[in-house]
Amino acid sequence: xxxxxxxxxxxxxxxxxxxxxxxxxxxxxxxxxxxxxxxxxxxxxxxxxxxxxxxxxxxxxxxxxxxxxxxxxxxxxxxxxxxxxxxxxxxxxxxxxxxxxxxxxxxxxxxxxxxxxxxxxxxxxxxxxxxxxxxxxxxxxxxxxxxxxxxxxxxxxxxxxxxxxxxxxxxxxxxxxxxxxxxxxxxxxxxxxxxxxxxxxxxxxxxxxxxxxxxxxxxxxxxxxxxxxxxxxxxxxxxxxxxxxxxxxxxxxxxxxxxxxxxxxxxxxxxxxxxxxxxxxxxxxxxxxxxxxxxxxxxxxxxxxxxxxxxxxxxxxxxxxxxxxxxxxxxxxxxxxxxxxxxxxxxxxxxxxxxxxxxxxxxxxxxxxxxxxxxxxxxxxxxxxxxxxxxxxxxxxxxxxxxxxxxxxxxxxxxxxxxxxxxxxxxxxxxxxxxxxxxxxxxxxxxxxxxxxxxxxxxxxxxxxxxxxxxxxxxxxxxxxxxxxxxxxxxxxxxxxxxxxxxxxxxxxxxxxxxxxxxxxxxxxxxxxxxxxxxxxxxxxxxxxxxxxxxxxxxxxxxx
Numbered sequence: 001x002x003x004x005x006x007x008x009x010x011x012x013x014x015x016x017x018x019x020x021x022x023x024x025x026x027x028x029x030x031x032x033x034x035x036x037x038x039x040x041x042x043x044x045x046x047x048x049x050x051x052x053x054x055x056x057x058x059x060x061x062x063x064x065x066x067x068x069x070x071x072x073x074x075x076x077x078x079x080x081x082x083x084x085x086x087x088x089x090x091x092x093x094x095x096x097x098x099x100x101x102x103x104x105x106x107x108x109x110x111x112x113x114x115x116x117x118x119x120x121x122x123x124x125x126x127x128x129x130x131x132x133x134x135x136x137x138x139x140x141x142x143x144x145x146x147x148x149x150x151x152x153x154x155x156x157x158x159x160x161x162x163x164x165x166x167x168x169x170x171x172x173x174x175x176x177x178x179x180x181x182x183x184x185x186x187x188x189x190x191x192x193x194x195x196x197x198x199x200x201x202x203x204x205x206x207x208x209x210x211x212x213x214x215x216x217x218x219x220x221x222x223x224x225x226x227x228x229x230x231x232x233x234x235x236x237x238x239x240x241x242x243x244x245x246x247x248x249x250x251x252x253x254x255x256x257x258x259x260x261x262x263x264x265x266x267x268x269x270x271x272x273x274x275x276x277x278x279x280x281x282x283x284x285x286x287x288x289x290x291x292x293x294x295x296x297x298x299x300x301x302x303x304x305x306x307x308x309x310x311x312x313x314x315x316x317x318x319x320x321x322x323x324x325x326x327x328x329x330x331x332x333x334x335x336x337x338x339x340x341x342x343x344x345x346x347x348x349x350x351x352x353x354x355x356x357x358x359x360x361x362x363x364x365x366x367x368x369x370x371x372x373x374x375x376x377x378x379x380x381x382x383x384x385x386x387x388x389x390x391x392x393x394x395x396x397x398x399x400x401x402x403x404x405x406x407x408x409x410x411x412x413x414x415x416x417x418x419x420x421x422x423x424x425x426x427x428x429x430x431x432x433x434x435x436x437x438x439x440x441x442x443x444x445x446x447x448x449x450x451x452x453x454x455x456x457x458x459x460x461x462x463x464x465x466x467x468x469x470x471x472x473x474x475x476x477x478x479x480x481x482x483x484x485x486x487x488x489x490x491x492x493x494x495x496x497x498x499x500x501x502x503x504x505x506x507x508x509x510x511x512x513x514x515x516x517x518x519x520x521x522x523x524x525x526x527x528x529x530x531x532x533x534x535x536x537x538x539x540x541x542x543x544x545x546x547x548x549x550x551x552x553x554x555x556x557x558x559x560x
Contacts, residue, residue: 016285020278027277035266036244042326043189043246047259050191051248054180054202054257058159059515061101065144065163065171068095074106075167077115085115089126092117102158102176107136109168123153130172134227135162139170146253148201150229157201157209177202187329189261190239196254197224199233208237213258265322272315279308360393366433367393389429415537417450417559418458420492424483426455427462434470439478443485450559451492457533458556461541464526465496465552472500472550492558495544497551503543511543 068074077088092104096117103125105116111131118124130136138145139162147160151174158176165171184191184204192203198214211234216224221233239245239260247258283304371386424445428435451458466481473479476499486493503511510516512531527541534541534554544551 016282019285020281023281024274024278027273032266035269036263039244039261039263039266040246043244043259043261046187046189046261047191047246047248047257050184050187050259051251051257053183054177054193054255055251057177057180058175061099061173061175062161064095064099064101064104064173065161068104068106068171069163069165071165074165074169074171077106078108078165078167078169086119088115089117089119093119100179102156102174103154104171104173106165107170107172111136114169125153128153130170133160135160135172136170138162139164139172145170147227148195149227152229181206189259190243191257191259192237194256194258196250199224199228200237201255205237208234210234211237213237269319272312272319276308276312276315279304279311283308360397360430363430363432364390364393392426393430415452415454418453418455419447420449420451420485420494420556421445421447423453423455423459423462426459427466430459430463431466431470434467435481437479438470438473439480441480441482443483445485449487449492451556452559453537453539453556457537458554461530461533461554462494462496464530465554468526469496469498469500469550473498476500487558490558492556494554494556495551496554497546497549499549502546502548503550508543512541 071091073084073088073091076084088106092106092115095101096104101117103116103118105113105118105125107130108114111129113125113128113130116125119126133147133149135145135147138147143164145160145162147162148157149160150157156176158174160172160174162170162172181202181204190204192200192205192208194200194213197216197220198212199216200208200211200213203209210228210230212221213236216233225231225233240262242263243260244263245258245260247256250256283301367386367390371383371390374382374386424442428440469481470479473481478499480499482495482497484495484497486495507516512527514525514528531541538557540553540555542553542555544553
């Protein structure tokens with residue numbers, strides 16, 4: 001039997017170690033790249049979920065000042081007695097309790113708060129002057145305002161949402177983000193929200209709030225401090241070592257969500273893979289050596305294999321547990337988002353009722369006003385015609401509210417053959433005053449042309465499109481709206497086109513998304529509701545590209 005020389009055995013060992021290190025480095029690099037990509041994708045999805053949760057929370061409160069702007073108690077408090085203001089105090093107090101808002105208050109025409117949900121507290125807002133606040137000035141000037149700032153009374157940061165009321169004054173709702181920050185801390189990682197200039201507004205780490213994440217020019221920094229009502233901006237926060245940061249795209253107000261996650265789990269996985277690769281290489285070398293020294297090396301090979309398998313099994317078990325925990329956290333975040341969306345649905349339906357009854361109410365007001373003039377002239381027949389039109393419009397309001405109640409209960413109305421000419425005539429009746437200011441071109445619609453629809457809902461879609469067109473033509477020197485009709489064997493297509501400025505490309509891609517609008521006073525709900533109605537009618541509503549103005553197509557099934 002030939003005995004191996006010690007020098008040769010030592011050289012074989014060096015070669016095996018060198019090969020093992022090379023394989024470990026290659027495997028570690030590949031595993032590191034894969035785990036980094038996986039963590040980046042997971043962090044990106046998590047950041048988007050957190051941004052969606054934040055946007056849903058803000059959207060839920062954004063409708064509250066809109067609903068209060070026309071409230072009769074708000075109007076009474078502005079023009080009434082101390083008792084009327086105390087009644088509004090109690091109403092705002094109950095609303096704050098039910099909605100979870102930080103505070104709700106109403107500022108009068110002179111800029112003084114005349115009612116507030118915290119009227120019982122020592123630091124009540126009642127009597128405070130808010131003319132210096134930007135959200136108050138913006139609401140008076142444009143009808144709505146929004147500002148994130150530090151409270152001058154509470155000294156707590158929050159988002160102020162304001163709306164000008166019908167009789168003057170401004171309704172203000174303050175939203176604080178303590179609950180969302182707690183959820184972010186519980187979900188893991190570090191999350192913060194920055195504004196357009198990169199200043200931290202909301203954060204799972206309160207000590208980072210009002211820190212500038214990037215350099216800001218002195219003049220811009222001074223304007224930022226004045227808008228936030230802080231004396232100084234903190235220096236840029238320093239993330240912990242071995243972390244990865246993902247920032248989402250900005251929303252409509254310029255807010256971005258940044259999520260920072262630790263990369264230590266990746267380092268652990270890489271080290272495990274490197275150790276496993278090194279052990280595997282050494283084991284292969286040991287096997288090769290064992291083939292030359294069968295008897296003496298057999299026991300050592302078995303022990304090495306068992307040790308490697310046990311270590312790898314433990315590593316895999318830990319990795320499975322960590323992934324299960326991460327999936328559980330993601331499920332919690334998704335459930336929170338679904339809950340927030342359910343809470344926001346009630347506000348969206350309330351805004352829909354206000355939006356879809358606005359046109360009939362305006363038409364009733366116009367018919368009543370013209371009826372008075374006709375009555376003074378003694379034109380009884382014309383007055384009778386106006387009263388008949390008012391009756392039809394009140395029936396339509398009842399039909400619209402009935403449809404929306406059905407929508408809230410996940411129930412739709414019956415559909416069947418409807419004369420298209422009657423739908424067009426009903427829309428002209430509602431928008432008679434608006435359409436009188438534009439040149440309207442109508443197609444010849446046969447009385448026997450029937451489509452499959454619900455008359456009120458289809459009329460609602462056409463009214464929305466015509467009203468949008470008249471508003472777009474407000475500044476046009478020669479406003480014109482053209483309705484054209486295409487009748488096919490199974491389909492009827494009605495096009496509504498105007499010669500206005502058209503729709504911007506960045507808005508056109510999201511025109512059927514809730515709260516997306518190109519008008520400062522618009523809610524962004526009309527086209528969303530209209531598209532939902534057309535889907536329910538087994539039809540379609542589309543924006544058609546055009547060289548000038550805007551063109552929408554209503555596609556309906558033709559009744560046999």
